[in-house]
Amino acid sequence: MRIIALILLPLSLFTSQPFFAFFTPPPGWVLGDPQTLQGGAKVGFVASKRKAISPSIVMTIENIGEADLETYMKAVARLHKKKTYRELGxxxxxAGIGKIIQIDEKHEWGVSRMLQAITLVSGHAIILAGVTPKEEFLTYHQALLKAFQSLTVAPTLCASCRDSQLSEKVTEMMICWKKYRLSSTAPPSTLFSSTLFQKNQWEPFVDYVKNSLKSQGSCWQFLAIRSTYETLINGE
Structure with a gap:
């Protein structure tokens, strides 16, 4: 897990939602390069980093306000009107009942097939998009569907994990962080990068998430670390 890479991402990629969402990627898939995330994309996984074109799955969260699922699906259909688009039910x-769509798109290297599972939660659309070369679709579609069905939403990060130490460690770090903020006029990013905070608070927290909470899965771990960082920097 490349903690440094994810920390350097623009915060605009991680705008807040009133919940914590995560999923379980297909077995053996690895965390994609965080630097490639765009828009509201939160996390992505690839089947292999050795292939130039590898099956992938990405979770994106979009604020849609008061729109209902039917209205949102119509907007999605318009967005992809020039592609081969099908609603699959x-x-x-x-996290609830969502809609699944299939989109085929031509590229210079061939045709890709994308499955998207769209679920609405608290005024947000959670979109899980799995993409494969069309000729490999049957090999991966069951794994993608299983990943879609694993989508889980909790009210908060701490509510998503049964380990009571998580809440204790987050609370302790936030208390220390507030003290750091009050004692300095430096911007949050500078304070966060300081040796004092890194050694005493952040690095122990990251080690705890990586080593003690492996059972939560790599997707949860990545998002837990990123969510906590965002909270610190944004002062939420």
Whole structure:
């Protein structure tokens, strides 16, 4: 898990939502390069980093206000009107019932097939998009569907994990962070990078998430670290 890479990402990629969402990627898939995330994309995984064109899955969260699922799906259909687009019906997940669509798109290297599972939660659309070369679709589609169905939403990061130490460690770090902020006029990014905070608070927290909470899965771990960083920097 490349903690430095994710810390350097623009905060605009990680605008806040009133919940904590995560999913379980297909077995053996690895965390994609955080630097390639765009728009509201939160996290991505690839089947292999050795292939130039590898199956992938990305979770994106979009604020849609008061729009309902039917209205949002119509907007999605208009967005992809020049592509081969099909609505495939409902898909259940731990986060609720969503809609699944299939989109085929031509590229210089061939045709890709994308499955998107779209679930609405608290005025936000959570979009899980799995993409494969069309000729490999049957090899991966069941794994993608299983990943879609694993989508989980909790009210907060700490509520998403049964380990009570997480809440304790987050609370302790936030208290220390507030003290750092009050004792300095430096911007949050400078304070965060300081040796004092890194050695005493941030690095121990990251080590705890990486080593003690492996059972939560790599997606959860990545998002837990990123969410905590965002909270610190934004002062939420």
């Amino acid at each position: 409902a898909i259940p997940s731990k």
